[in-house]
Amino acid sequence: MTVGTPIERIWPAPVTGALTDPQLTALYGRADRPHLRVNFVASADGAVTLDGYSAGLSGEPDKRVFGLLRMLCDGLVVAAGTLRHEGYRAVRLSPERRAWRREQGLAEYPTLVVVSGSLDLDPAQAAFADAPVRPVVLTHADAVPPPGLTDVADVVRCGTDRVDLAAGLAELRRRGLDQLLCEGGPHLFGALTAADLVDELCLTVAPLLAGAGPGRITAGDAGVPRHLPLRHVLVAADGVLMLRYARDPAETPPAGAAPAA
Numbered sequence: 001m002t003v004g005t006p007i008e009r010i011w012p013a014p015v016t017g018a019l020t021d022p023q024l025t026a027l028y029g030r031a032d033r034p035h036l037r038v039n040f041v042a043s044a045d046g047a048v049t050l051d052g053y054s055a056g057l058s059g060e061p062d063k064r065v066f067g068l069l070r071m072l073c074d075g076l077v078v079a080a081g082t083l084r085h086e087g088y089r090a091v092r093l094s095p096e097r098r099a100w101r102r103e104q105g106l107a108e109y110p111t112l113v114v115v116s117g118s119l120d121l122d123p124a125q126a127a128f129a130d131a132p133v134r135p136v137v138l139t140h141a142d143a144v145p146p147p148g149l150t151d152v153a154d155v156v157r158c159g160t161d162r163v164d165l166a167a168g169l170a171e172l173r174r175r176g177l178d179q180l181l182c183e184g185g186p187h188l189f190g191a192l193t194a195a196d197l198v199d200e201l202c203l204t205v206a207p208l209l210a211g212a213g214p215g216r217i218t219a220g221d222a223g224v225p226r227h228l229p230l231r232h233v234l235v236a237a238d239g240v241l242m243l244r245y246a247r248d249p250a251e252t253p254p255a256g257a258a259p260a261a
């Protein structure tokens with residue numbers, strides 16, 4: 001496949017020359033157990049948005065890895081806030097990436113999973129209306145869906161008055177969605193971190209200072225710091241860093257386990 005800006009691995013062992021898509025696919029890979037990967041892009045000074053959106057932080061190398069990570073997952077998890085704000089469209093993959101998934105015995109497309117407490121969702125949004133696979137909405141027992149939402153998505157209730165994320169992830173895994181990719185946003189990432197459900201963080205660092213104002217990649221209530229070992233450092237020729245942090249598989253709690261204290 002033709003690639004644009006070259007991406008090289010500089011750590012742990014430098015790999016000379018531009019990485020191909022199959023090499024990048026192998027570097028990120030799929031875990032051999034249920035796994036939650038989170039993917040964000042930030043500026044060098046830690047901003048999660050530029051002019052209110054992530055697009056200004058993301059260039060061609062980030063988009064390339066972003067697409068590969070979508071190719072690798074069973075379920076694509078996104079918070080309702082980001083779905084609404086970024087105007088999520090239906091998940092699409094190139095014919096090559098769909099062929100790769102078929103070769104691996106995977107469904108042709110990942111399933112979109114939206115996390116919402118309010119169910120303030122528009123069934124006409126393309127993410128639902130044009131979805132190639134019926135999306136799942138994780139919510140709680142008290143939430144009332146808007147007209148039409150259950151026509152275009154499975155509404156799954158986990159928790160009575162708030163979304164129980166551990167139970168939600170266990171339900172996704174019961175449906176065969178073992179490899180989950182979360183694309184944010186910050187409040188969902190903060191809640192997943194607080195519940196100790198994050199196995200991996202893929203972080204693209206754009207070489208720019210956004211200045212004061214924008215938030216971080218995480219938001220919400222303060223939690224317990226958790227060590228997350230660095231696994232690789234990639235650098236694109238335009239100075240963009242791509243960092244992959246993941247915990248040791250032995251530290252991964254069993255799916256559906258109660259969050260660590």
Ligand SMILES: NC(=O)c1ccc[n+]([C@@H]2O[C@H](COP(=O)([O-])OP(=O)(O)OC[C@H]3O[C@@H](n4cnc5c(N)ncnc54)[C@H](OP(=O)(O)O)[C@@H]3O)[C@@H](O)[C@H]2O)c1
Binds near residue numbers: 049119165185187192
């Ligand atoms: N740089 C990046 O990589 C990146 C990635 C993603 C997003 N962003 C940016 O982040 C901003 C959006 O952030 P945000 O603060 O709105 O956060 P968010 O986490 O995207 O959305 C918050 C909303 O999602 C739902 N939600 C999140 N966590 C939940 C939980 N634990 N339980 C139940 N519902 C939950 C709720 O929706 P309801 O209101 O429906 O209950 C909540 O109001 C946007 O500016 C977006 O561009 C940047």
